[in-house]
Amino acid sequence: MFLVNSFLKGGGGGGGGGGGLGGGLGNVLGGLISGAGGGGGGGGGGGGGGGGGGGGGTAMRILGGVISAISEAAAQYNPEPPDMEVSATELMNILNKVVTRHPDLKTDGFGIDTCRSMVAVMDSDTTGKLGFEEFKYLWNNIKRWQAIYKQFDTDRSGTICSSELPGAFEAAGFHLNEHLYNMIIRRYSDESGNMDFDNFISCLVRLDAMFRAFKSLDKDGTGQIQVNIQEVRTPILGYGVFLPT
Template identity: 55%
Template sequence: MRKRFPQQLAKGEIGRPSTKTREGSEEENQFRNIFRQIAGDDMEINAEELRNVLNNVVKKHKDLRTEGFELESCRSMIALMDTDGSGRINFDEFRHLWDKIKSWQKIFKRYDTDHSGTINSYEMRNAVKDAGFRLNNQLYDIITMRYADKNMNIDFDSFICCFVRLDAMFRAFHAFDKDGDGIIKLNVLEWLQLTMYA
């Protein structure tokens, strides 16, 4: 069965911050109903469904120059957001991802001043800081090597994938850092489980 893409999501009518609690719960119900239309009876979405949703949304943003999300990028997002290892994401995981992508999209637009659909590696450093991630120079270099093209530019798809990965890795670290001392201890199987699927 082919799932329809809800028009409210494409038009950006969902997910706007509300000023009243009652409106917030109405917004939540509307968002949940749209998710149900996308996900179907199992109330989970896979990488292809995620790609369809995200690409339909970014197409509506004329000020964002992008070819959209690759399937591999959406597989990565699913893997990084999938807390139960099902290969799909549920409503809460999707909502978390949706909210993050919306805020990161604003950061990307701020740095893509020429509307080329890319930002350079220096702008990426500032974008990472604006998103609240504190990294060292070596990690910034790793990000550039992993996500930039040969001209040292990062497109929107790669930008979002990088931020999803950073967010997931920080959340995973904090989950293992029970005493909050900034140090974790993993055995080889825990390390493989943490990094292999991501």
Template identity: 40%
Template sequence: MAHQQQRRGEDEQDDRMIRFRRAFEERSGQDMEVDAWELLDILNTSSLQRDLHHDYFSLEACKSMVALSDEDRTGKLGFEEFMELWANICAWKGFFKRADTDSSGMISIDEMTVALTSLGFKLKNDTFRALGMRYGNKENNLSLASFIHVAIRVRFMYNIFASKSRSGNTRFNLEELLMVHFYS
């Protein structure tokens, strides 16, 4: 009985992957890669939309998503890169939902701080406040789309720092700093 349930779960997962790949192929065009504009279309018409409470991902957020996942720096995501991004989005969505204790579709800076800290990002309170002011609404509250954008930007910066860090310190020349800032 357990073996049959396991097999059924694997078949459902295989079917889901086939449908996911088919949807990716339909939207990615001839090159079989998605750029930020195609990603914007995918995300704003996906199953995530019901969780966005009439919010949408911005083109800027999609450009950051591509930058985070674009390992070969082509400005586009192949299927494997896209799958990794999708897994991250689903994980971030889970952290957001746990932080959104009143199910309003918005989280405060304090809730964002808890969620980002749970993701392993240890930042000073001033930095969390700056993120809330930069990516939040007028009241500094963040929607799911805004929270994902923040998580992407912070993760990208963490990754860059880790790749250049020696004993917790790093140096960037101006060109490197500009590159990190503009392609994130």
């Protein structure tokens, strides 16, 4: 109805092409009404009132037909829903655009394999992409972890060194023992023990998924679980953390 009203009002003097189109159609419809009425009046001579009325009726029928056609087209318009899913490639492009705006974050950039791994971990419905809620959850975490990364990079090197790592992980909500920290450093840090931003985020995404999987099994909140292999596989596979077969 907004479309119809805009046309009939002649675009309301709107700016640009939209106003011109509305004005053009409004003028044409006005011309049909006035022109047909005038023609009927001229043909009727002294009894022009009747002729004018007949011409006006014809114009109104034309106008009614135009309105009906526009209304029907508007009612049948069914646009495709927007793509609300994020693929690994799209995630990579988004994250790399973000880090280019933060030169204080040392990183080689997010590679496609890293982003595929992150999507697999977060893809709870196994579509191969991140849905809206999945991406929102990840994005909010990344913003929070970025602030923690900067906070615990006390020497402003742009990386998190091995001595800074425990504090950063605890601030993110992950309390690990020394053995796990050593494993993480060997996996995600360079030969000097420094972890750059993309490895920091990649590691935390996996930790978050594993912690959520564990909590889903820890029904009574004791911090301990006793399960068989099938009970472990179900929630862990649901969070994209795959166990070896």
